[in-house]
Amino acid sequence: xxxxxxxxxxxxxxxxxxxxxxxxxxxxxxxxxxxxxxxxxxxxxxxxxxxxxxxxxxxxxxxxxxxxxxxxxxxxxxxxxxxxxxxxxxxxxxxxxxxxxxxxxxxxxxxxxxxxxxxxxxxxxxxxxxxxxxxxxxxxxxxxxxxxxxxxxxxxxxxxxxxxxxxxxxxxxxxxxxxxxxxxxxxxxxxxxxxxxxxxxxxxxxxxxxxxxxxxxxxxxxxxxxxxxxxxxxxxxxxxxxxxxxxxxxxxxxxxxxxxxxxxxxxxxxxxxxxxxxxxxxxxxxxxxxxxxxxxxxxxxxxxxxxxxxxxxxxxxxxxxxxxxxxxxxxxxxxxxxxxxxxxxxxxxxxxxxxxxxxxxxxxxxxxxxxxxxxxxxxxxxxxxxxxxxxxxxxxxxxxxxxxxxxxxxxxxxxxxxxxxx
Amino acid sequence: xxxxxxxxxxxxxxxxxxxxxxxxxxxxxxxxxxxxxxxxxxxxxxxxxxxxxxxxxxxxxxxxxxxxxxxxxxxxxxxxxxxxxxxxxxxxxxxxxxxxxxxxxxxxxxxxxxxxxxxxxxxxxxxxxxxxxxxxxxxxxxxxxxxxxxxxxxxxxxxxxxxxxxxxxxxxxxxxxxxxxxxxxxxxxxxxxxxxxxxxxxxxxxxxxxxxxxxxxxxxxxxxxxxxxxxxxxxxxxxxxxxxxxxxxxxxxxxxxxxxxxxxxxxxxxxxxxxxxxxxxxxxxxxxxxxxxxxxxxxxxxxxxxxxxxxxxxxxxxxxxxxxxxxxxxxxxxxxxxxxxxxxxxxxxxxxxxxxxxxxxxxxxxxxxxxxxxxxxxxxxxxxxxxxxxxxxxxxxxxxxxxxxxxxxxxxxxxxxxxxxxxxxxxxxxxxxxxxxxxxxxxxxxxxxxxxxxxxxxxxxxxxxxxxxxxxxxxxxxxxxxxxxxxxxxxxxxxx
Numbered sequence: 001x002x003x004x005x006x007x008x009x010x011x012x013x014x015x016x017x018x019x020x021x022x023x024x025x026x027x028x029x030x031x032x033x034x035x036x037x038x039x040x041x042x043x044x045x046x047x048x049x050x051x052x053x054x055x056x057x058x059x060x061x062x063x064x065x066x067x068x069x070x071x072x073x074x075x076x077x078x079x080x081x082x083x084x085x086x087x088x089x090x091x092x093x094x095x096x097x098x099x100x101x102x103x104x105x106x107x108x109x110x111x112x113x114x115x116x117x118x119x120x121x122x123x124x125x126x127x128x129x130x131x132x133x134x135x136x137x138x139x140x141x142x143x144x145x146x147x148x149x150x151x152x153x154x155x156x157x158x159x160x161x162x163x164x165x166x167x168x169x170x171x172x173x174x175x176x177x178x179x180x181x182x183x184x185x186x187x188x189x190x191x192x193x194x195x196x197x198x199x200x201x202x203x204x205x206x207x208x209x210x211x212x213x214x215x216x217x218x219x220x221x222x223x224x225x226x227x228x229x230x231x232x233x234x235x236x237x238x239x240x241x242x243x244x245x246x247x248x249x250x251x252x253x254x255x256x257x258x259x260x261x262x263x264x265x266x267x268x269x270x271x272x273x274x275x276x277x278x279x280x281x282x283x284x285x286x287x288x289x290x291x292x293x294x295x296x297x298x299x300x301x302x303x304x305x306x307x308x309x310x311x312x313x314x315x316x317x318x319x320x321x322x323x324x325x326x327x328x329x330x331x332x333x334x335x336x337x338x339x340x341x342x343x344x345x346x347x348x349x350x351x352x353x354x355x356x357x358x359x360x361x362x363x364x365x366x367x368x369x370x371x372x373x374x375x376x377x378x379x380x381x382x383x384x385x386x387x388x389x390x391x392x393x394x395x396x397x398x399x400x401x402x403x404x405x406x407x408x409x410x411x412x413x414x415x416x417x418x419x420x421x422x
Numbered sequence: 423x424x425x426x427x428x429x430x431x432x433x434x435x436x437x438x439x440x441x442x443x444x445x446x447x448x449x450x451x452x453x454x455x456x457x458x459x460x461x462x463x464x465x466x467x468x469x470x471x472x473x474x475x476x477x478x479x480x481x482x483x484x485x486x487x488x489x490x491x492x493x494x495x496x497x498x499x500x501x502x503x504x505x506x507x508x509x510x511x512x513x514x515x516x517x518x519x520x521x522x523x524x525x526x527x528x529x530x531x532x533x534x535x536x537x538x539x540x541x542x543x544x545x546x547x548x549x550x551x552x553x554x555x556x557x558x559x560x561x562x563x564x565x566x567x568x569x570x571x572x573x574x575x576x577x578x579x580x581x582x583x584x585x586x587x588x589x590x591x592x593x594x595x596x597x598x599x600x601x602x603x604x605x606x607x608x609x610x611x612x613x614x615x616x617x618x619x620x621x622x623x624x625x626x627x628x629x630x631x632x633x634x635x636x637x638x639x640x641x642x643x644x645x646x647x648x649x650x651x652x653x654x655x656x657x658x659x660x661x662x663x664x665x666x667x668x669x670x671x672x673x674x675x676x677x678x679x680x681x682x683x684x685x686x687x688x689x690x691x692x693x694x695x696x697x698x699x700x701x702x703x704x705x706x707x708x709x710x711x712x713x714x715x716x717x718x719x720x721x722x723x724x725x726x727x728x729x730x731x732x733x734x735x736x737x738x739x740x741x742x743x744x745x746x747x748x749x750x751x752x753x754x755x756x757x758x759x760x761x762x763x764x765x766x767x768x769x770x771x772x773x774x775x776x777x778x779x780x781x782x783x784x785x786x787x788x789x790x791x792x793x794x795x796x797x798x799x800x801x802x803x804x805x806x807x808x809x810x811x812x813x814x815x816x817x818x819x820x821x822x823x824x825x826x827x828x829x830x831x832x833x834x835x836x837x838x839x840x841x842x843x844x845x846x847x848x849x850x851x852x853x854x855x856x857x858x859x860x861x862x863x864x865x866x867x868x869x870x871x872x873x874x875x876x877x878x879x880x881x882x883x884x885x886x887x888x889x890x891x892x893x894x895x896x897x898x899x900x901x902x903x904x905x906x907x908x909x910x911x912x913x914x915x916x917x918x
Contacts, residue, residue, distance in 0.1 A: 090772070092663060092666070092771065092772040093770040136611075138611070146588060147611075149616060150584065150587075163866050163870070164866060165864075165866050165869075166863070166864075167867065167871065169842070169843070170770065170842045170843075171768045171769065171807070171808055171842070171844050171847070172807050172808075173585070173768050173808070173844070173847040174843075174844035174846070174847060175585075175848055176844050176845050176855075177851070177859065177867070177868070177871050177889070178875075179587065179619055179620055179622070180870070180871065180874070182587075182619025183615055183619065183874070185619075186616055187615055191615070202671070203669030203670075204669070205669075226529070231640070232640055232641070232643035232709060234708055234712075261709070262715045264711050264712075264715045265708075265709055267711070268710070269711065308611070310612075312527075312530040312607075312608035312609050313529065313530045313531050313608075314527065315609075342609055342610060371608075371609065372607040372608040372609040373609035374611075374612055391613045392613065394612075394613050394614045395603065395604050396605050396617050398603075399603065399617055399877065399878065400615045400617065402877040402878070405877070406873040406876050406877040407870075407874075407877075418614075419614045
């Protein structure tokens with residue numbers, strides 16, 4: 001063990017140590033933590049891991065480390081916090097090259113100095129570039145800007161055998177070679193360890209307005225959302241927030257529309273959206289300069305059950321309805337929040353019994369699947385997580401297994417955390 | 423090596439599965455499929471099939487698998503990288519018979535189409551509802567959605583709206599193991615690896631799409647287009663930088679240089695301002711108030727950058743005329759030069775002025791130091807995202823010209839790589855550019871990418887001899903002939 005630790009330390013400038021319980025991944029405590037500061041050091045650490053046949057999980061800030069299934073085994077956590085910083089912000093090209101361990105807030109503050117941004121809404125303070133790429137969360141502005149997969153244009157990563165590879169590049173338009181960035185994005189760290197990423201950026205819009213309306217039932221919510229999505233006002237986001245327990249008499253759902261652009265443009269578009277929302281709301285729509293408190297945050301905390309529901313855009317009302325029904329039927333307190341793009345997050349209190357969570361998820365899957373969507377359990381307390389099917393049906397699973405076997409034959413990375421036990 | 427007997431047996435097998443006349447073995451007919459849009463390379467396929475259903479495509483792939491015969495899928499055959507160049511001992515699977523638009527679901531903002539559907543027809547189907555399909559390659563009147571998916575096609579408006587990969591949400595795929603798999607659909611973010619993201623742009627090496635679900639977008643409320651003429655490409659490049667630096671994201675910014683303008687004028691009489699060393703076409707779209715505000719800024723930036731004439735499209739007819747010159751530029755160059763090479767390199771936008779000057783120097787002097795004359799290079803490009811389309815003009819009948827053009831063309835790609843760019847922005851690597859891949863990627867990069875290929879196609883039968891210059895042996899089947907392209911084997915590819 002001492003020899004192994006010393007090999008790891010040698011690989012990353014003496015930044016390796018025995019793990020403590022705080023370093024656990026989904027309840028599994030590793031033996032060591034190594035903190036490389038560069039792609040080269042990360043590769044060296046992984047070569048040591050391969051030599052000693054260690055199971056490895058990469059960690060950014062750890063904000064989503066408990067998401068997915070518990071790993072079957074973890075010997076080594078590779079902590080990427082030292083592999084941090086913006087390498088190059090080419091503002092004239094609207095491109096940034098950044099190391100994986102960089103916190104998103106730090107990245108955004110560098111970009112803001114040039115009135116630019118990575119058009120990604122991070123819900124979890126402290127989250128890093130690499131950890132976000134690994135899990136591929138999404139926020140309100142995915143409606144207009146897409147998700148991290150759409151913003152990532154180049155990636156450098158280390159394979160489980162310690163070989164460094166890159167794909168994409170530093171220009172937005174590039175079709176040379178396979179788009180490995182998309183495979184790594186949302187792979188839960190199971191294919192390779194991302195060390196550097198290149199993103200396309202957007203100019204920060206000079207003005208914004210948020211138009212909000214209240215609605216009392218799923219049909220009204222869906223109608224309101226659709227009227228804006230189908231308009232020519234080009235909303236950056238159309239979000240729905242529906243806390244648990246609010247019934248039809250309470251007018252419990254909020255539909256909020258974010259418009260970004262020039263001062264003149266935003267003012268005119270805001271008026272149009274207010275008119276669109278007028279007939280669907282339970283009161284007059286309001287226009288505010290700032291987003292509401294709940295904006296861009298998950299409707300669940302770290303100790304709760306977090307779900308992600310998807311459906312085709314036209315199925316939004318039915319899915320919301322089904323979710324509310326299922327919650328009522330099973331006596332669960334379900335908080336819904338999501339995008340008119342057909343991606344909704346839902347939260348259940350952590351103390352909800354596993355059987356109830358399972359029943360709600362089953363009902364939601366039945367509804368989501370009839371609208372081409374899926375239900376994934378992102379996070380849950382260990383007892384619940386281990387008792388239910390987190391992913392539901394996964395089309396293409398056989399191809400995914402073959403991909404995993406090619407890239408990481410010993411299943412060294414995050415074993416068991418991802419779909420189908422990958 | 424595939425034998426004639428193998429092909430005969432396969433043809434017989436497929437005749438039992440495909441429609442009457444859908445299995446072509448007649449040499450004269452086969453010859454009509456010998457190239458795609460990059461007509462310089464020609465290979466007559468051993469067999470051509472024209473399936474009409476997913477089951478038929480699967481049967482063809484299974485047949486090829488059973489007999490170890492390589493295959494190449496082809497859409498409309500408009501590709502410019504030789505990606506659909508047939509295999510001499512293989513089957514060419516022509517997807518153009520599968521051309522039904524299956525579903526236009528406006529409420530879900532999606533269309534479900536067969537792969538042979540023409541790009542523009544998706545927009546035509548959606549237009550009555552006020553929607554359109556955003557990716558608009560210049561060949562959109564004839565290119566197919568399946569081909570677009572294989573190449574991750576772009577177009578003039580991808581600066582703002584992204585590429586095919588940002589607009590495909592689902593695919594039904596006949597994987598190289600002959601199985602039919604559905605990935606994604608009308609909803610977003612299916613669980614598991616983003617295989618769809620890897621398949622789009624994989625140039626037919628990871629399977630054959632038999633059904634594609636695409637995003638439909640709401641048509642913009644307002645569109646404004648201007649044409650600005652500049653003394654040289656330097657000033658036009660400065661205008662582009664100023665527009666982007668001001669935080670304006672136009673739907674498109676296109677540039678043409680003097681030679682490209684001359685060609686377009688000759689071919690389609692687009693009436694661009696005389697004496698221009700460069701023209702820019704800038705188009706803004708979106709909500710009325712946004713477009714009007716930003717359009718004023720764009721005009722001002724063009725003036726500040728010394729545009730000597732600015733025309734603003736008064737109506738759709740004038741806008742179409744601006745675009746006609748641009749969209750016909752490739753074909754137009756054929757009118758002023760017997761032969762030409764289209765390149766597709768990408769550079770960071772800020773490197774534009776410097777790179778254009780170096781291309782001009784290459785064009786004036788050639789890359790040789792023996793005093794031989796250079797070749798003419800016409801520049802047409804997507805200036806907003808740095809995607810160059812230099813057209814290197816030559817006359818094959820003049821000894822040495824083709825070789826010189828090829829050298830200049832390669833030197834331009836080297837310039838792109840030197841500036842941190844790419845060898846291809848939207849045309850694909852295909853057969854044409856795979857020899858440049860090692861200049862952009864390390865052996866480890868390419869080896870890693872091919873692990874994906876091995877996962878999908880361990881026997882290496884799906885469009886072999888494309889994209890990667892050195893095929894990787896996949897673990898399970900050691901020592902197999904990996905189907906390096908016969909042209910490459912014969913050394914023809916580098917002769918040009």
